[in-house]
Every structure is written in structure tokens, then in C-alpha cells.
Amino acid sequence: MSASERSSSLTVLARLGFSELARAEGLLSELESEAGISRDAVLAGTAIAADPDEALAGLTRITRRDASAVRALQADRRGWQAMWALLGASTGFADFYLRHPDELAHLAGAGDTLPTGDELRASLLDAVRAEDGFAVDGGEAAWVQLRVRYRRLLGRIAAYDLLSASPVDVVDAVAARLADAAGAALEASLCIARTRVSSGAAGAGLFPRDQVAATQLAIIGMGKTGARELNYVSDVDVIFVAGADESASETMSESRVVDIATRLAVQTMRGITSIEIEPPLWEVDANLRPEGKQGALVRTLDSHMSYYGRWAKSWEFQALLKARPIAGDAALGDAYVLAVQPKIWTSAARENFVDSVQRMRERVTEHIPRDEMLYQLKLGPGGIRDVEFTVQLLQLVHGLSDDRIRQRGTLDALNALAAEGYIGRAEAAAFSHDYRVLRLLEHRVQLRNLRRTHLMPSRPEELRVLARSSRLADTGERVWSEWEAVKREVRDIHVRLFYRPLLSAVAALPAEERSLSAAQAHDRLAAIGFTDPAGALRHIAALTTGLSRKATIQRHLMPVMIRWFADGVDPDYGLLTFRRLSERLGDTPWFLRMLRDSSGAAESLTRVLSGSRYIGELMEWIPESAAWLDDPPSLRPRSGVALQEEARAIQTRHTTIEDAMRSVRALRRRELLRTAMAAIIGTVTIEEVADSLTTITEVTIQATLRAVRRLVVPPEDAALDFSVIAMGRFGGGELGFGSDADVMYVYRPNGLDPQRAHELSTQLVAGLRKYSEDHRVPLDLDADLRPEGRNGPIARSLDAYAEYYRRWSLSWEAQALLRGRGVAGSVKLIRAFTELADDVRYPASVDRQGIREIKRIKARVENERLPQGADPARHLKLGPGSLSDVEWLVQLLQLEHARNVPGMRTTSTMGALRAATDAGLVSANDADRLAEAWRLASRLRSANTLLSGQTSDLLPSDRKRLDGIGRLLEYAPRSATQVEEDYLGTTRRSRRVFEKLFYG
Known part of the structure; x- marks a missing residue:
């Protein structure tokens, strides 16, 4: 072959779908020269093959063994196509025809029709030479004959499937024939088994032939086999039922019948699954029988029914839905199926x-x-x-x-x-x-x-x-x-x-026009996840009954909205809250228009209501917030400047502090709700959530301080400077939903009598606490991080702070100052306090004794501060590898290096960690592990609060609640185990880094 001819040939092969062109060219030449099979005939066949390379390689191997079998099939056009389709789709069939090249002859005419169930059974019984339920030969050779014949028939089924103009349209017919073939194989294997267990037979003969003949064994197909929707290679699920014909019922005891039937069942299964010269067909799985693997392999019909009546579980009745006699004694099999039918269809009435x-x-x-x-x-x-x-x-x-x-x-x-x-x-x-x-x-x-x-x-x-x-x-x-x-x-x-028919059960329709009764609707709601179906039906009826415009719109929307609620974390709470919200808004035009015209907004509404009690409770107080879901910019957190302007305007409008603070609390609730909705909808990152929550808290404290100062500090004492210093996660700008606001209070007399200044400052603190109090969404101003903790004065002068830090400050107090940041009050005083704090938290030289003390305190905190009985691994704040580990490690690095690394002089944990990484103090891989754990723990804490409306630092062990938290973090439904594994794995990796860098 010339170079140009070879190039042209390879191009043809590439067009036909070959990948290994040189190999294919060599195999084609071998087939043509050695076996006398024309190149054109081969190439015509490969056009049918899904994998031309494997098909050609398989055919070449078969031809090397028996070229005459291949040449003989070439004369039958349909058989030739069937062979190429099989070899191109299945290396398994290539191996089969390599073992048995003579079987190729049986592909002649294949692909036009499927063999019938009767043809399959007759062929397999013929393979084992069955007569009156016994095979002529009970040896291993009979098993081999059975398996070869089965695969011959399987090839014809597969050829029809592969050569169909639209394989997807014949799936049910193919699956039915595969199930019929499996039943026929079991029937043939049972014939061999009868011969094998009969006394006088070669092999395992144990019982007299007449007793074996009198023993009835019904093989019940379950699962896909029973439903006639089997795969090519699948476990064949079965149940064995024993009985005896009338002639033997008086001469053979029940135990004798069960013994023989059990031996028959074991040998029948071996005929299909044991290791022989010809490989097994598939696994025969009898584990759906009563008591599963622990139960008897074979039972009588009465024994089966006794079990189902007393001990069976719900899933067993669901499995029986597919039960069908497939082999053995047909009358006994029919009796079994008839007996279990009533139990199947009454099982749905069982509780849960x-x-x-x-x-x-x-x-x-x-x-x-x-x-x-x-x-x-x-x-x-x-x-x-x-x-x-x-x-x-x-x-x-x-x-x-x-x-x-x-x-x-x-x-x-x-x-x-x-x-x-x-x-x-x-x-x-x-x-x-x-x-x-x-x-x-x-x-x-x-x-x-x-x-x-x-x-x-x-x-x-x-x-x-x-x-x-x-x-x-x-x-x-x-x-x-x-x-x-x-x-x-x-x-x-x-x-x-499940949904569209539900409305008919609660609509004002005559009974004969309802597609579902109330009871059926109740069952359906339970099936899709509602734990209180009766309550859900009442809510649906209340929302859709009547002639009002609102009821009309909600009748159209409710089927889809029920579906969305069911997709949510807590469908019952979501539907209940939607009803309350709908009642609060009445016939408000914008609300009805949004539900009708904006499917995205309606779906988002169901998502936030079913996903968060925190949001649901706030939306009942602020129902107009639903409009934000139809206006994406409204779900962006508002800037601190905008909130400050609104807060100042509020205080200008109101003459009393009570009225002013009522409006400030409403502002805070509204902005918390906005941020929560944005977090669940997914329009903000965890960093943006923390920034928004921090800003809202700052604005609230600033507005409260302005109002309280006007009330507490008379004009003659106006020289007093007073400021609020944010600490902890508040100071770091890292608040989550439900976080406390850690603070310290500082004042400067500026010429006032020191005692008077202290009294006024104490009154300012008391006023801040009183008027910032919100029973609906608590704001806890926690001052426990002040010098001397709870034993120290609630407020100190700047000079007192300076004196304390100079003379008595402990290492943990310097550590606490690392996240100190002024947020309200006198700007000059905040600047002065920051300068003082910088000298303490960024020391010129490292206090090694203080560093050792911090490490000792950290170890003590891990042992003493965890709630009694709490699993440390599930504590999001104090657990190993969680928030506390990351924050203490970063703060230790700041105490040691921030004086020399300006980027580490920040109150932000992640900001300080990035700076430490840039400075080479932490490897990039270690930093990633710490940051991943810190962010995940932060997100889980917030999600926990959003889900339940209550603050908790423990990762719940309740699967439903854990799944709900996962849904808020955008896991797939029913991902409780994945959430748990992700958190525990992430914190384990973080803990290893912490121990290496903190204690190493």
C-alpha cells in the first residue's frame, strides 16, 4: 500500500469512529489475508459498532480461534449486523463468543424480533433436557449447558435492543424479556436441582425421587424481576415457598417438605451463581425473605403468612408490591401472591x-x-x-x-x-x-x-x-x-x-367532582414531608376558599407553592407563616401582583419561610419585607452611612426617648431581616453578612448612646467624653446571627469631678443596656472582656485603663485588646484609647512568660468552659479546630509579630491570618485549612440560629435539624451526614495545624 493509499485508508477509519488507527489497519489486513473476510464487509459492520476498535479486536480474536464460524455468519446480513452491534457494545459478549465461537451461528436473523417468554422457557428447558420437572443430567455439565444457552438467548435480546431504531422506546419490552429469561433460567436450574437431590443421582443426591417430585417449590420474583423490568446483569431477588402435592401431604411431614425444598433452593441458586467453566449468570438474592439473611431460606405458605401478620415491617410490604411467580410450582406461587395482596395494600394505613x-x-x-x-x-x-x-x-x-x-x-x-x-x-x-x-x-x-x-x-x-x-x-x-x-x-x-390534585380536597366542590378526598390529600401531604397534614389542609383551605381576588390568585398558585414548601426545610412552619403573612397583608395590591407575576419572588418567599424561623418571626412583624424578594437591590445590606442618616432622622422626629428607641429597634429588626433573607437567598457572602450585622449593631449602639446621653448628661456636664469599644467578634467585624456584642466602656472627665464623671458614665452604661434591650431580637451588650472581668468596674476612665494596663494587666487582657475597636461616642477619646491599646497589644518585645500563660489558659478553657455533657467535637466555638482554635492562634501570632508586621495590626481574624501568611509566618496550606474551618464554623453558627430562631454553639445531632442547617448552606436535601462529615473533617485538619503552630 502506497503512502497516499495508507493515508486515505486511515482517514476512512477515523471517520468510522476508530481511535487506534494503526492497530485497526493491521487487524483489517489480518482478517482479509488470513481469514478471507473482505475489508468492505468488515468496515460495513464497524459502522454499526458503538466501539469500532473493541469490536474489530474482538472479532479478530474470535476469527483466530474459528474463522469458519465468522465466515458462515457473514452470509446472513441481519446476523452479521447483530454480531457487530454486540461486539461494539459489549466486551462481555466478545469474550462469550471467543469461548464458544459456534454460538455465532445462532445470531442468524437476530435483531428483527424479541424471543417470546414461552420460547425462552422452552429453549432453556431443552438445554438441560428437562422431562417432568427433572433434568436428564444433574451434573455440572448441565449447569454449563444452561449458562451457554442463556447467553445465546441474551445475545438475541441484546441484538434486538442495539439494532432498534429508537432503543429508548423498547426499554420496557427488553426489560420484560430479560425478566422472562431469568425466570426461565431458574426453572431450568430447578430441573437440574431436582435431579441432583434425588437419591441415586450423581452429585448431591439425598432424597427419594418420588418425594422430590411431590415437593412443591414456588420461586417468587421480587423487585425488578417480579415487575418484569430486569437489567442485563442484575441481582435477581427471589423468595422461596414450599409445599407438597395432595398425594404426599399425608405421607411427608412439613419439616421433610421444607428440608427437600431447601435443598432444591440451594442447588437451584448454585446452578446460576456457582463458579464453573462457564461464568455465573447473575446473583440470586433471597434476602427479601422474612427475617432477611437471618431467616429460613424456605418457608411454607402458612409460615410466610404468620410472619407477615405479626412481625413484618413496612418496607417488606413495599417490596411485596412487585411479587410474581416466576418458576417452580405455579399454583403455589399464585396462592402466595393472592395471600399477600391484602397485606400490601393495607400497609399504607400503618402509623408512620x-x-x-x-x-x-x-x-x-x-x-x-x-x-x-x-x-x-x-x-x-x-x-x-x-x-x-x-x-x-x-x-x-x-x-x-x-x-x-x-x-x-x-x-x-x-x-x-x-x-x-x-x-x-x-x-x-x-x-x-x-x-x-x-x-x-x-x-x-x-x-x-x-x-x-x-x-x-x-x-x-x-x-x-x-x-x-x-x-x-x-x-x-x-x-x-x-x-x-x-x-x-x-x-x-x-x-x-403530589400537588396539583390537592386543592380539590379542600375546595368547595361536590364530592363527585373531587379528584382526591380529604383523607387522600392528607396521605399525600404526609408523603411529601408535612408532619401535620391536617393542619396543612386547614391552611390551604383558608388561603384558597372564597370569591375574593386574593383567594382566586392563591388557588392558582397553591399547587406550585405547596411543592416549594415541601422542598423546604420545615414545610409545616413555612405554610403556617405564609398564611399569617397573607392575612396580615390582606388584599394589598403589590403582594398579590408579586405572587401572581413573579414566580421567582413567590418561590423565594416559600424558601425563606420554610427555611428559617428567625425570618418567619420577623416577617410577621414586618410583612412589607416580602416586597424585597421582587426587588434584588432591596436585598443588599444598606450602608452604614444610610443607616446613620435614618437613625438621626428618627431621633429628630421623636420627642421622647421611648418613642425614638422604639423606632431604632424597628430599624435594627428590619435590617437584620434584610440581611437574613439575603443570606438564605444567597445574594451575600459570609463576609458580607458579618459586615452587615456588625454595621447594624454599631448604628444601633450609636443611636442609643446619643439618645441616652441627652437623657443622662445635663448641659453643665457636657465636657464628659464617653465611648464604646467593640471587642471580640464585634470588634473584629465578624458578627453572626445570634452573636453577643462584646464591649468595653471608657470615659474621660475633661475637668469634671472624677466621681461625677464615673457616676454619669455608669448611668450611660445602664441607659445603653435598658434602651437597647429587644425581647424579640435580643442585643446583649456583654462587658465581660473588660479588665478584671466581671469583678472590675463596668466603666473606667482612660487614665484608669492606662494605669491598669501599666501595672496589673494580664496576658489574656492584652490578647482581648487585639480586637478592640471604638464604635460609638467621642472620636477623640476613641483615638486616644486606640493609641493606648496599641502599646499593650503590639508590644515592642515579646513577653515569653505571658505567651506561656496564654497557652496554659487555652488548655484550661478547652477543659472547663464546654457545657456539661456537650460533645467537644460538635462545639462550633470551643471545639477542637473550631473558632476558638483559629482565633487564639492568630492572636498569639499578633502578640508575637504585629509590632514588626504592620498588616497584622488589625482586629480582623482573617485579615491578620492573611498578613501572617504573606509574612511567611504561616504556610499557605495551613492558612487555608484554618480559614476553611473558621468560615464553616461561622456559617454553621449563623445557620443554626436562622433555622431555629434560637442561638446555639453546638452542631445539632438531630438529623432533621442538621439537614435543615445543611439546606441553608446550600447542601442537597437530606445531606445531614455530609454536613456532619464536612465539619468534623475540616476541624480535624484545622486542629492539626493549630497544635503544630500554637503548642509547637
């Missing part, structure tokens, strides 16, 4: 039934390995299991009173639910399509190696093969995008299916 089903779904999600979550087709959010759980839950909720929706299959059940009006046809159609897409992807990833898996591939080349074999997209990137879109829609529809 829906909650138990949902918890089971959560546990499935929680056990997904973290590195698999992104790729999970079956168990992850928006995956196959979400569809199945949703449909089954709807069936169990409504199937008690409506037998028309008692279907085994997911798609059949969806159709029935839509036909009977329990869900909308549009939602059912979308859910059905999404389910088919997910199942098609699952089928293709299992076909690839004929192995059980539910993970999307991660490598680009494997995604490309998946795209071609599924025909869902033309590139790997697009098939991934298609999958992501399906997941999003599944998560959305999961809840939407």
Missing part, C-alpha cells in the same frame, strides 16, 4: 408508614460511596430509585382504596396513576420518558462488560461509546448533559406529582 418509606430511601442514598455519587444512575439523586420510590409511594398511598393502580411495573403503574387522575398526564409522560432514558443508560453500561454496575463511565472514550450505543447523543459530552437534564427533571417531578 410514609415516613418509614422515605427514611429507607434516605438510607440508600447515605450509603452511596462519596466517590460514586456523581456517577450513580440508580441510587443517586434524580436516579432510577427516585422514580421507583415515587411511583410506589403513590401506589401505596392510594392503592388501598383503588385497585386499578395496583400494578407491578413502574411504567404500567405510571400509566394507571395518570389514567385514574392521581397524577397529570404531562408529568406521567415526562417521568416515563426519564425512567426509560435512565434504564437505557443502565442497560448499556451493564452490557459493556456483562457485569453488574449502576455507574456512568467517567472516561471520555467510554462516554463516547455509551453515546453511540444508546443513540441518545452523538458525543460523550452530550450524553452526559442529557443525563444531567434527566436527573434534574426527575428530582423536580418527584414532588410535583
Whole structure:
């Protein structure tokens, strides 16, 4: 071949989808020269293959072993296409045909139709030469014959699937035939088992043949097998039921029957799953039986029913929804299914039934390995299991009173639910399509190696093969995008299916026109997360009943809003607060217009109300704040200058301090609410939240001090200077929701009698405390960081501070001053105090004894200040690696180095840490770990307060509350475990850095 011909040939190969062009060229030449298979025939076949490289390599290996089998199949056009489709989609089938090249002949004509269930059963029974329920041969060779024949039939099913014009449309038919094939394989294996356990047979013979023949064993398919929606390689869930025919019922004891049936069940399973020359087919899983792995493998029908009547759990009845006889004694299998049906459909009436089903779904999600979550087709959010759980839950909720929706299959059940009006046809159609897409992807990833898996591939080349074999997209990137879109829609529809019919249960409609009764609506609300469905129904009725414009608008909106509430952290509280808010605002035009015309604002309203009691309580007092949700600039924190101007204007308007301070408190509440709403909506960062809360607190203290000074200090004493010094997180500009405001008070007499100055300053402090008090949103002015702590005077003169720090100051007091910052009162006095503080907190020389004392105090704080019984690892402030560790470490570095590193002379913890990093005192990696822990602990503290409306420094252990906190931090629903693991992991890493740098 000339260079130009070779180049042209490689170009053709590239167009056909080959990646390894030189290798492909060599294999093509080998097939043509050594096996006599024309190049054109091969290239025509590779056009069908999802992975041309693997298909060509597989065919070459098979040809090396038996070229005649390949050449013979070439004469059958459809069989030739089927072979290429199989080899291109499945290395597992390439291995099968390499082991058994003669099986290629059975692909002739494949792909046009699916084998019927009867054909599958007849073929597999023929493979083991079954007669009257016994196989002619009970040895291992019979198992091999069974498995080879099964894979022959599986190849024909897969060929039909891969060659279909629209594989997504035949998913249900393919899955049904796979289930039929599994049932037929179990039937054939049971025939071998009967032969093996009969006395006189080679192998495991134990019982007389007539007793084995008289023993009935019904194999009940569960899960996907029972529903006839099986995968290519999946566990086949079964339950075994034993019995005896009438002729043997008097001569064989029940224990004898169960012994024989158990031996039959064990051998039947071995025929499918044991390690032989031909690999196992799939796992036979009998763990759905009564008592699971701990229970007897085989029971009689009466024993099963006794268990279900006395001890079975809710999830067991949910599993039985799919039960179907698939092999063995058909009459016994039918009797079993008939007997369990009433128990399945009454299980939904059990107390906490829906909650138990949902918890089971959560546990499935929680056990997904973290590195698999992104790729999970079956168990992850928006995956196959979400569809199945949703449909089954709807069936169990409504199937008690409506037998028309008692279907085994997911798609059949969806159709029935839509036909009977329990869900909308549009939602059912979308859910059905999404389910088919997910199942098609699952089928293709299992076909690839004929192995059980539910993970999307991660490598680009494997995604490309998946795209071609599924025909869902033309590139790997697009098939991934298609999958992501399906997941999003599944998560959305999961809840939407429940809502639209709810209103009919509370609307003033004749009973015959209601799509749901009140009881059915109650069950549905419970199913989507409302803990007080009866209360929710009352709120919905109150909001939508009547002829007013408001009721009309809310009738249109309520189905969607219920869905949004259900997506929230606390649906019941959200709906209750919305009702109260709606009643407060009445027929206010802007409110109704916002709900009707701005879906974004309405959704945001449900989100903040169901996500935060802190916000809900404030919005009841400030209902007009709902308008901010329709005006993004209104959700930005206001500047300190703007707030100061408003506060001064308030004090100008009001003549009494009580009236003025009432308005200042209202200003503070309003701005706290604005910041809280912005935090939950996600329009501000944690740094912006801290800055806003600090500014609001500063403005409140400044306004209060101005008002109190006019009341307390007479004109003749006006020379008195008085200032408030912010300390702790307040001084650092790092306040969170629920944080105390740590302060110190300083005064300067300026010629006044010292005793008079002290009395006036004490009165100013008392007035500040009194008039800043707010029972609705407390503002705690905490002065415990002053010299001598609680034992020291509440206010000191500047000279007294100077004298104290010069003569008696302790190391922790210098440390506390690191975040001291003047926020209210005399500017000159603040400047003077700052100069004094700088000499103490940024010493010219390091006091090593003082540094050792700080380390000793830190160790004591860890042991003594934690609340009794609290888990240290969960304490957001004092726990290892949390706020306290980071702040003490940064402050220690400031005491040692701030005199020489100007950037560290700041009250900001993160600012000082950045400066220390820039100065080389902390490595960038260590600084990142400290900052990550500090920010996460800060966010969790604020989220805890926003969620509950109460301040707590403990990461809750209650899963529901922890999940709510996670939702506020933008975790996915039901991420309590992830929130916990993230916090504990982050603080562990932070603690290691702290111990190295603080104590090292």
C-alpha cells in the first residue's frame, strides 16, 4: 500500500469512529489475508459498532480461534449486523463468543424480533433436557449447558435492543424479556436441582425421587424481576415457598417438605451463581425473605403468612408490591401472591408508614460511596430509585382504596396513576420518558462488560461509546448533559406529582367532582414531608376558599407553592407563616401582583419561610419585607452611612426617648431581616453578612448612646467624653446571627469631678443596656472582656485603663485588646484609647512568660468552659479546630509579630491570618485549612440560629435539624451526614495545624 493509499485508508477509519488507527489497519489486513473476510464487509459492520476498535479486536480474536464460524455468519446480513452491534457494545459478549465461537451461528436473523417468554422457557428447558420437572443430567455439565444457552438467548435480546431504531422506546419490552429469561433460567436450574437431590443421582443426591417430585417449590420474583423490568446483569431477588402435592401431604411431614425444598433452593441458586467453566449468570438474592439473611431460606405458605401478620415491617410490604411467580410450582406461587395482596395494600394505613418509606430511601442514598455519587444512575439523586420510590409511594398511598393502580411495573403503574387522575398526564409522560432514558443508560453500561454496575463511565472514550450505543447523543459530552437534564427533571417531578390534585380536597366542590378526598390529600401531604397534614389542609383551605381576588390568585398558585414548601426545610412552619403573612397583608395590591407575576419572588418567599424561623418571626412583624424578594437591590445590606442618616432622622422626629428607641429597634429588626433573607437567598457572602450585622449593631449602639446621653448628661456636664469599644467578634467585624456584642466602656472627665464623671458614665452604661434591650431580637451588650472581668468596674476612665494596663494587666487582657475597636461616642477619646491599646497589644518585645500563660489558659478553657455533657467535637466555638482554635492562634501570632508586621495590626481574624501568611509566618496550606474551618464554623453558627430562631454553639445531632442547617448552606436535601462529615473533617485538619503552630 502506497503512502497516499495508507493515508486515505486511515482517514476512512477515523471517520468510522476508530481511535487506534494503526492497530485497526493491521487487524483489517489480518482478517482479509488470513481469514478471507473482505475489508468492505468488515468496515460495513464497524459502522454499526458503538466501539469500532473493541469490536474489530474482538472479532479478530474470535476469527483466530474459528474463522469458519465468522465466515458462515457473514452470509446472513441481519446476523452479521447483530454480531457487530454486540461486539461494539459489549466486551462481555466478545469474550462469550471467543469461548464458544459456534454460538455465532445462532445470531442468524437476530435483531428483527424479541424471543417470546414461552420460547425462552422452552429453549432453556431443552438445554438441560428437562422431562417432568427433572433434568436428564444433574451434573455440572448441565449447569454449563444452561449458562451457554442463556447467553445465546441474551445475545438475541441484546441484538434486538442495539439494532432498534429508537432503543429508548423498547426499554420496557427488553426489560420484560430479560425478566422472562431469568425466570426461565431458574426453572431450568430447578430441573437440574431436582435431579441432583434425588437419591441415586450423581452429585448431591439425598432424597427419594418420588418425594422430590411431590415437593412443591414456588420461586417468587421480587423487585425488578417480579415487575418484569430486569437489567442485563442484575441481582435477581427471589423468595422461596414450599409445599407438597395432595398425594404426599399425608405421607411427608412439613419439616421433610421444607428440608427437600431447601435443598432444591440451594442447588437451584448454585446452578446460576456457582463458579464453573462457564461464568455465573447473575446473583440470586433471597434476602427479601422474612427475617432477611437471618431467616429460613424456605418457608411454607402458612409460615410466610404468620410472619407477615405479626412481625413484618413496612418496607417488606413495599417490596411485596412487585411479587410474581416466576418458576417452580405455579399454583403455589399464585396462592402466595393472592395471600399477600391484602397485606400490601393495607400497609399504607400503618402509623408512620410514609415516613418509614422515605427514611429507607434516605438510607440508600447515605450509603452511596462519596466517590460514586456523581456517577450513580440508580441510587443517586434524580436516579432510577427516585422514580421507583415515587411511583410506589403513590401506589401505596392510594392503592388501598383503588385497585386499578395496583400494578407491578413502574411504567404500567405510571400509566394507571395518570389514567385514574392521581397524577397529570404531562408529568406521567415526562417521568416515563426519564425512567426509560435512565434504564437505557443502565442497560448499556451493564452490557459493556456483562457485569453488574449502576455507574456512568467517567472516561471520555467510554462516554463516547455509551453515546453511540444508546443513540441518545452523538458525543460523550452530550450524553452526559442529557443525563444531567434527566436527573434534574426527575428530582423536580418527584414532588410535583403530589400537588396539583390537592386543592380539590379542600375546595368547595361536590364530592363527585373531587379528584382526591380529604383523607387522600392528607396521605399525600404526609408523603411529601408535612408532619401535620391536617393542619396543612386547614391552611390551604383558608388561603384558597372564597370569591375574593386574593383567594382566586392563591388557588392558582397553591399547587406550585405547596411543592416549594415541601422542598423546604420545615414545610409545616413555612405554610403556617405564609398564611399569617397573607392575612396580615390582606388584599394589598403589590403582594398579590408579586405572587401572581413573579414566580421567582413567590418561590423565594416559600424558601425563606420554610427555611428559617428567625425570618418567619420577623416577617410577621414586618410583612412589607416580602416586597424585597421582587426587588434584588432591596436585598443588599444598606450602608452604614444610610443607616446613620435614618437613625438621626428618627431621633429628630421623636420627642421622647421611648418613642425614638422604639423606632431604632424597628430599624435594627428590619435590617437584620434584610440581611437574613439575603443570606438564605444567597445574594451575600459570609463576609458580607458579618459586615452587615456588625454595621447594624454599631448604628444601633450609636443611636442609643446619643439618645441616652441627652437623657443622662445635663448641659453643665457636657465636657464628659464617653465611648464604646467593640471587642471580640464585634470588634473584629465578624458578627453572626445570634452573636453577643462584646464591649468595653471608657470615659474621660475633661475637668469634671472624677466621681461625677464615673457616676454619669455608669448611668450611660445602664441607659445603653435598658434602651437597647429587644425581647424579640435580643442585643446583649456583654462587658465581660473588660479588665478584671466581671469583678472590675463596668466603666473606667482612660487614665484608669492606662494605669491598669501599666501595672496589673494580664496576658489574656492584652490578647482581648487585639480586637478592640471604638464604635460609638467621642472620636477623640476613641483615638486616644486606640493609641493606648496599641502599646499593650503590639508590644515592642515579646513577653515569653505571658505567651506561656496564654497557652496554659487555652488548655484550661478547652477543659472547663464546654457545657456539661456537650460533645467537644460538635462545639462550633470551643471545639477542637473550631473558632476558638483559629482565633487564639492568630492572636498569639499578633502578640508575637504585629509590632514588626504592620498588616497584622488589625482586629480582623482573617485579615491578620492573611498578613501572617504573606509574612511567611504561616504556610499557605495551613492558612487555608484554618480559614476553611473558621468560615464553616461561622456559617454553621449563623445557620443554626436562622433555622431555629434560637442561638446555639453546638452542631445539632438531630438529623432533621442538621439537614435543615445543611439546606441553608446550600447542601442537597437530606445531606445531614455530609454536613456532619464536612465539619468534623475540616476541624480535624484545622486542629492539626493549630497544635503544630500554637503548642509547637
